[in-house]
Amino acid sequence: xxxxxxxxxxxxxxxxxxxxxxxxxxxxxxxxxxxxxxxxxxxxxxxxxxxxxxxxxxxxxxxxxxxxxxxxxxxxxxxxxxxxxxxxxxxxxxxxxxxxxxxxxxxxxxxxxxxxxxxxxxxxxxxxxxxxxxxxxxxxxxxxxxxxxxxxxxxxxxx
Numbered sequence: 001x002x003x004x005x006x007x008x009x010x011x012x013x014x015x016x017x018x019x020x021x022x023x024x025x026x027x028x029x030x031x032x033x034x035x036x037x038x039x040x041x042x043x044x045x046x047x048x049x050x051x052x053x054x055x056x057x058x059x060x061x062x063x064x065x066x067x068x069x070x071x072x073x074x075x076x077x078x079x080x081x082x083x084x085x086x087x088x089x090x091x092x093x094x095x096x097x098x099x100x101x102x103x104x105x106x107x108x109x110x111x112x113x114x115x116x117x118x119x120x121x122x123x124x125x126x127x128x129x130x131x132x133x134x135x136x137x138x139x140x141x142x143x144x145x146x147x148x149x150x151x152x153x154x155x156x157x158x159x
Contacts, residue, residue: 001026001059003055003087003092004056004057005056005085005087007076007078008054008074009073009074009075013029013054014029014073016073017029020071026057028055028095028096029048030055030096032046033046037154040135040154041134041135042154060084065077110128110130112127114158116157121150121152126140126141126152131154135153135155136152136154137152
């Protein structure tokens with residue numbers, strides 16, 4: 001079987017996957033966890049790796065092709081010259097392996113160099129140490145030829 005890309009309707013990727021799976025179509029809708037700072041608080045959210053697209057695995061002769069465009073959430077099959085464009089298995093496998101590596105890495109790592117962009121240390125480079133609750137982080141800054149541990153708001157950190 002070959003992988004193909006489908007474009008889904010705006011904000012209906014999960015809906016499209018659910019309805020495709022209800023029809024026994026193998027789907028791959030890669031999502032990654034993204035850490036954002038919103039209103040000074042760290043939040044983690046799953047977001048699609050390829051916004052607007054889902055991958056499906058179908059035989060070119062499968063009768064399900066006729067039902068794809070009428071599936072809830074699906075906009076169209078990505079193709080050229082009215083023929084669906086296949087995606088190589090190696091590409092899908094590479095995406096899956098890469099996603100596993102990203103999932104292992106997580107957010108900002110201890111020892112990572114960051115820049116502070118708010119407060120009294122604006123523009124100062126620092127070394128991230130650890131999160132201190134939901135809204136604060138411990139960083140090391142160089143001050144008077146020594147490394148000083150400082151607690152700063154998470155919203156002040158720029159990776």
